[in-house]
Amino acid sequence: MAVLSCVIIDDEPLPKALLQDYILQTPFLQLTGVFSNPLEALAALQQQPADLVFLDIQMPELNGLQLKQLLGNHCKVIFTTAYPQYALEGYELDVVDYLLKPISLERFLKAVAKARERIAPVPEKTAPxxxxxxxxxxxxxxxxxxxxxxxxxxxxxxxxxxxxxxxxxxxxxxxxxxxxxxxxxxxxxxxxxxxxxxxxxxxxxxxxxxxxxxxxxxxxxxxxxxxxxxxx
Missing domain, CATH: 2.40.50.1020 (LytTr DNA-binding domain)
Known part of the structure; x- marks a missing residue:
């Protein structure tokens, strides 16, 4: 099973802690970074991209929509937000999924399953x-x-x-x-x-x-x- 590296970018402590807990429960995810400041996160991801980014939208200095545009296609993104009005714009940016807070474990697992299907390489043919x-x-x-x-x-x-x-x-x-x-x-x-x-x-x-x-x-x-x- 391919392991996906992932990063959380969120300025709210409780949603950030919940995502960390969900990631630890998911065997194919490996948490490689947690950020409250989007500018610090951008600098880190430009140095070492992650497979998957859990990205809040409403943040100071740089919002999640702007950050996704700056990241381009270097990382797949799942938006995590309390605001449903950004959903259409989010999907136009080709995000994997759009999770509304509070996020349930069931909904989280569906989102990361979609991410794995898009990110993980096609399995090599194996001998029977x-x-x-x-x-x-x-x-x-x-x-x-x-x-x-x-x-x-x-x-x-x-x-x-x-x-x-x-x-x-x-x-x-x-x-x-x-x-x-x-x-x-x-x-x-x-x-x-x-x-x-x-x-x-x-x-x-x-x-x-x-x-x-x-x-x-x-x-x-x-x-x-x-x-x-x-x-x-």
Whole structure:
């Protein structure tokens, strides 16, 4: 899953703190800057652009509409404002989305999902299988056979339709090589195949006879993914 760098520009402390909290709950976002002064933010972004900017409109010295024009296409922008009258002008500036304060987590997740679709590069074609080392030899694991992966300290258990395979590697490394459109991290110790998911019960996912926990850190992004893809 590609990680997007993001910056908050807002002169109001409470909305700024709320956005920080939402970003920390979203696995594919990384907060790289928080600014109250739009001129300072402009200087920083000219030196090092971010993938995504959460930009307030009503600010002293330089408003968000002016700042967006100065930024050009170097960063994608989501406007965050209490004033709906700027929506049309905002969309004419080709912003990703326009969020009205107070911003709910659900609405925030929809906006950043749109941003990810516009920013993240097209995934490279991946082989339909993994090659993993186990018991002194290299074994081929077809991706369509893989139901979920479970971290067991320095090992990972690959649960497939044919049985369990133990391999010496980290789940983080496995997450990097598995295609993001087919597999998703739902817990610090678990990656699941979306195609193998049979249901969700409270905070766990049913795959065959197994129940996979959904970690609090991953829950919001996972539920948003399920809603967008209409998987259940």
């Amino acid at each position: 299988f993994l090659l993993v080392k186990t018991d002194g030899w290299t074994q081929k694991v077809n991706l369509h056979d893989l139901l979920f992966a479970e971290s067991l300290k320095e090992y990972v258990a690959l649960h497939t339709v044919r049985g369990k395979i133990m391999t010496l590697q980290s789940i983080r490394r496995l997450e990097e090589v598995l295609p993001a459109e087919q597999f998703v991290r739902v817990h610090k110790s678990f990656i699941i195949a979306l195609s193998g998911m049979e249901g969700i019960e409270r905070n766990r996912i049913r795959i065959g006879s197994h129940y996979i926990p959904i970690g609090e850190h991953y829950k919001a992004a996972f539920m948003d993914l399920i809603a967008r893809k209409n998987l259940l």
